Amino acid sequence: MSELFAAAVSIAPTRRRRFLWAAWWTAPPSREPFRRPDASEGGARSRDEALRRAEKAAGRTLVQIEPLWARAWARVLMGEPPFTQTTGDATRAAPRASREPEQASIWQLLGLTPQATVAEIRAAFRQRALVTHPDRGGDPEAFRALRAAHDEALARRTRTAKRPRRKRPES
Known part of the structure; x- marks a missing residue:
């Protein structure tokens, strides 16, 4: 056979x-x-x-x-x-429309461009914090996101602002 x-x-x-x-x-x-x-x-x-x-x-x-x-x-x-039990249709990615919307970038939350200076980042944060702070009637989640964006933007600026260490001249 x-x-x-x-x-x-x-x-x-x-x-x-x-x-x-x-x-x-x-x-x-x-x-x-x-x-x-x-x-x-x-x-x-x-x-x-x-x-x-x-x-x-x-x-x-x-x-x-x-x-x-x-x-x-x-x-x-x-x-x-x-x-x-999840093998099959459940493991596939959900259609794009049904997924949660992607988080806004830190620069969009602050209303700045990625080339903004530290002073501009701080000023934009203060201005937006007046609107989003919970003590002033704003949304707590929006304020947390703004605070995280501010911290990340400052961290990125300080990383790029650090000067490389000088090498000692060889004698």
């Missing part, structure tokens, strides 16, 4: 910059119930080395499939379920 599937290998990188491979040659991998691989091994230094080791164990050439199968096998080895 001919094979109805191609023998497959899944190769995934590990946290230690090595590669884990899992190979299936008697039957394809399945999600429900999770089918364990026919052979697996970790510690290969490259993808090519992992593929060679897997093909040697299988005794035939293998087709590479998605690394999610090797990661699932690694989770099983650690005693966890092979696939988390």
Whole structure:
């Protein structure tokens, strides 16, 4: 009887910059119930080395499939379920419109350009603080954001204003 599937290998990188491979040659991998691989091994230094080791164990050439199968096998080895409930649509990024709006830059909050001087930053902060300060009827969150923008702008200015240390003349 001919094979109805191609023998497959899944190769995934590990946290230690090595590669884990899992190979299936008697039957394809399945999600429900999770089918364990026919052979697996970790510690290969490259993808090519992992593929060679897997093909040697299988005794035939293998087709590479998605690394999610090797990661699932690694989770099983650690005693966890092979696939988390968030796998699938939930892990994809939300559409741009439904995400929260990006925070305004510190320069927009202060109403300045990135080339503003320290004196201009302080003056802009004082002027905007009169409007946004909670004691004057402003929004506390807006004032916190303004304060953070002021601190960051001053930190950036002092970083760029520092002069490099002079090198001692060689004698």
